[in-house]
Amino acid sequence: MKNTMTARERLIQATFELLERQGYHGTGLNQIIKESGAPKGSLYYYFPNGKEELVSRAIGEQGKALADRIRRALEGAQDPAEAVYSMMLHLAEKLEQSKCTKAGSFAAVALETSNTSEMLRETINKTYDAFISAIQGMLLAHGFSEARAVQIATLITASMEGAVVLCRTKKSTEPLRHIAQEMKHLLRSAIAENDAGS
Amino acid sequence: MKNTMTARERLIQATFELLERQGYHGTGLNQIIKESGAPKGSLYYYFPNGKEELVSRAIGEQGKALADRIRRALEGAQDPAEAVYSMMLHLAEKLEQSKCTKAGSFAAVALETSNTSEMLRETINKTYDAFISAIQGMLLAHGFSEARAVQIATLITASMEGAVVLCRTKKSTEPLRHIAQEMKHLLRSAIAENDAGS
DNA sequence: GTCTATAATAAGATAGAC
DNA sequence: GTCTATCTTATTATAGAC
Numbered sequence: 001m002k003n004t005m006t007a008r009e010r011l012i013q014a015t016f017e018l019l020e021r022q023g024y025h026g027t028g029l030n031q032i033i034k035e036s037g038a039p040k041g042s043l044y045y046y047f048p049n050g051k052e053e054l055v056s057r058a059i060g061e062q063g064k065a066l067a068d069r070i071r072r073a074l075e076g077a078q079d080p081a082e083a084v085y086s087m088m089l090h091l092a093e094k095l096e097q098s099k100c101t102k103a104g105s106f107a108a109v110a111l112e113t114s115n116t117s118e119m120l121r122e123t124i125n126k127t128y129d130a131f132i133s134a135i136q137g138m139l140l141a142h143g144f145s146e147a148r149a150v151q152i153a154t155l156i157t158a159s160m161e162g163a164v165v166l167c168r169t170k171k172s173t174e175p176l177r178h179i180a181q182e183m184k185h186l187l188r189s190a191i192a193e194n195d196a197g198s
Numbered sequence: 199m200k201n202t203m204t205a206r207e208r209l210i211q212a213t214f215e216l217l218e219r220q221g222y223h224g225t226g227l228n229q230i231i232k233e234s235g236a237p238k239g240s241l242y243y244y245f246p247n248g249k250e251e252l253v254s255r256a257i258g259e260q261g262k263a264l265a266d267r268i269r270r271a272l273e274g275a276q277d278p279a280e281a282v283y284s285m286m287l288h289l290a291e292k293l294e295q296s297k298c299t300k301a302g303s304f305a306a307v308a309l310e311t312s313n314t315s316e317m318l319r320e321t322i323n324k325t326y327d328a329f330i331s332a333i334q335g336m337l338l339a340h341g342f343s344e345a346r347a348v349q350i351a352t353l354i355t356a357s358m359e360g361a362v363v364l365c366r367t368k369k370s371t372e373p374l375r376h377i378a379q380e381m382k383h384l385l386r387s388a389i390a391e392n393d394a395g396s
Numbered sequence: 397g398t399c400t401a402t403a404a405t406a407a408g409a410t411a412g413a414c
Numbered sequence: 415g416t417c418t419a420t421c422t423t424a425t426t427a428t429a430g431a432c
Binding site: 023025026107108111112115121155158162169193 | 221313364
């Protein structure tokens with residue numbers, strides 16, 4: 001067990017980053033080997049079921065870590081509108097750092113494989129549910145009903161995922177900053193309205 | 199010029215549908231040939247630059263048609279909130295018809311190729327701009343400022359594109375119906391607020 | 397304009413040495 | 415656990431007959 005994690009970990013890391021930039025079919029195993037610096041023999045040692053398993057683990061593990069970071073970032077929030085705004089701007093910064101070549105998004109993999117790999121579809125589905133659930137938790141803590149919190153959390157998750165697509169296409173973080181601004185505005189109204197009604 | 203359009207048109211049509219389901223690298227030319235029923239010789243006759251050109255034309259032409267349909271559907275609207283709601287539910291129905299295997303979305307292609315093909319990136323960028331512009335037009339007609347209209351139109355476009363990803367992953371139109379409901383609610387507030395302020 | 401055959405390359409996966 | 419060589423198959427693209 002000593003340092004056996006390094007090769008595996010490097011594979012997971014490299015796989016996730018390449019998936020973000022090129023999607024599932026655009027990313028070859030040889031490229032993953034090269035990028036990670038891990039030996040090719042290790043790939044099938046750690047992931048006997050090949051590409052599908054490697055990708056599933058990469059998204060499952062990195063996605064869970066991402067969902068946890070979102071949860072922690074939101075759980076102490078005083079103003080949900082401001083918290084969501086910050087989260088979106090933070091994503092815009094990450095995108096900016098990569099010159100809009102990647103973001104914490106595996107939407108391409110989701111769309112490419114949802115019809116062909118039940119294993120990947122389920123892994124990605126769980127990950128999206130974790131994102132939505134993290135956001136929903138914050139909204140519940142601020143007095144929204146269960147049903148409304150799911151709706152808003154779904155809207156936030158979807159709009160972020162979609163905005164990344166627009167940013168990548170435009171090579172600009174403008175769309176993300178637009179939806180950040182707009183969601184802050186709309187959430188403020190929703191909070192005021194919700195507080196008045198209860 | 200007689201019926202030379204049929205082979206080309208079938209190629210465009212088949213390409214677009216396969217791209218929706220599998221993305222760029224997941225869709226092979228052989229599959230396009232087979233699905234379209236068009237002869238293989240025709241592919242390089244109509245699209246001498248191969249796959250990249252075929253895909254660019256497919257998304258360019260089908261995307262433009264889609265943007266025009268959106269514009270027409272929205273331009274006579276009396277209530278923007280209701281119009282957006284209808285548009286989203288209409289997308290949900292289309293998705294449902296295909297059992298959530300495809301929708302009018304090429305987000306996968308956008309993410310896969312934005313770093314590697316400038317030609318495809320520009321084609322897709324223009325198409326997204328056409329979507330946003332169609333929605334923005336309706337909002338301007340209902341008294342929103344230029345800046346606010348862009349923001350809201352971007353949010354609507356992004357959230358639809360992102361919701362399709364969630365629906366495909368969940369094999370359910372629920373996420374789309376959630377964001378439709380929520381956007382209708384939020385837009386109503388925004389309209390009331392905007393009308394009061396002017 | 398269309399068809400068939402095929403070239404050239406790269407993919408995922410495996411076997412066996414070490 | 416790792417490395418190298420290789421098998422099989424699929425990919426994009428082209429050449430030349432019709």
